[in-house]
Amino acid sequence: MKDTVISFDNVSKTYKLYSSTRKRLLGVFIKKIPYKKKKAVDNVSFEIQRGDSVALFGKNGAGKSTVLKMITGVAFPTEGTITVNGRVSALLELTSGFDMEFTGRENIYLKGHILGLKDDEIKALEDTIVEFSELNDYIDQPVRTYSSGMKARLGFAINVNIKPEILIVDEALSVGDAAFRVKCQKKINEVIHKDNVTLLFVTHQTAVAEEFCTRGIVMKNGQKVFDGEVHEASEFYKKMYTIKK
């Protein structure tokens, strides 16, 4: 039986670019203020089934991040409809939703509360998260003192351990060291296969994507140019890239 968790139906997203912030403020009140339109996502449609693991390929500015943001519910489409069923856990950026003044441990609770978990539910996950992040004593230091690798580790540890139904990983894995990367990949593999989590993965390293994705979508200039088996998608992406060179 088909169990669609994410569906994009002719989705387009246009950003409004004003020449200055003052114009943007005036644009709120006056419709006539001119602005440029930038189409970040152009008429994209696809469906993703439960348990799928999909890689998104594309150069910078191809619209991958915008697609992910729309799935997460952070950004909204200008046209078309998006349906998402399930709890989305997104690692959009390294510092995804951290409060810099709080310690790592406090951030675990903060993030849990924001996602609607109860104290005892978070407590049950706390040790796993701390252990996974390998932060040791640093877990009780403010996040602003963390290095980018530490933030990425904590972010990944939280997102992957709060039992997501849809996991979105946006290049976060490229930050940690090799050992941690392997650990993350193992963990991702585990959640995909054990818990039937739907994975959306964005990376420039096609080899990593091929490891645990079965399907690949290639984007270019906001449009979907390829959608199919991951190896073929990776080939397509590489070819597109070399021609460009």
Next chain:
Amino acid sequence: MNKIKDFFMSYINILILDIKEHLENVPQIFKLSIADLKKTYTGAALGWAWAVIKPVVTIFVYWFAIAIGLRQGGDIEGVPYILWLICGIISWFYMGDSITGGTDCIRRYSYLITKMKYPVTTIPTHNNLSRFFVHIIITVIVVLIFWIGGYPPTIYLLQLPVYMILMFLFFNAWSLFAGLVSAMSKDFSNLVKSFNVSVFWLSGVLWNIENVKDNEIVYSILMLNPVTFICYGYRNCFVNHVWFFEQPKRLLYFLGWYALLVFLSLWAYKKLRKEIPDVLA
């Protein structure tokens, strides 16, 4: 006709969404407001003491300037100026901080908007709530000060929660509107900051508006200021001993302002909700 109906329905729907988001996220709102408090006060060595030191210093400075400097420190409504000042100015501490703090609330919590899906209408609420907790503590202290100063609580103090809740709701609507607009551009937040001072001096926080009662036009314009309504409401409880329903005209003016702000906040939400993540990102 249908157009008017659609127009109204779109606003009613946002209002329902606003209320629904609040009801569904009560634990998150409280958790985040306590987190906000912790963040404000745990960074400094004196910590929580600042919540009291800051208002005490401010009150002293105003009292010194007005009573000693300008020699206007005589009794007002039968109580010493300092007490008259204190019981009104504590409400301004909340209101003034809410006018500017509310304007920055969306920017301050931009990560709740750009990094995850979070009910946006509740951001001003938890942001204001953390300050409201402090306000409650200060209000209790002021009740004690009055008591010690020989003015024990009267039955009129029972209406204080009415004014407190009106104040909270009013500035919550303001914060949603101002927060959303200033997220689009910092100009708005600068505009608010420059107006904040005028709102303060043109309210009856420091000086008694009854002094200008002879000039009816000026008097009624000054009385339109919602800050004055709340501030004098506090004084109704502590000093004047008047019930809020005994001044129906003032209450109606205030509720009119409130209705306007709610409308503006819904308008801002409707217009900007989808654009704001793009701007803040």
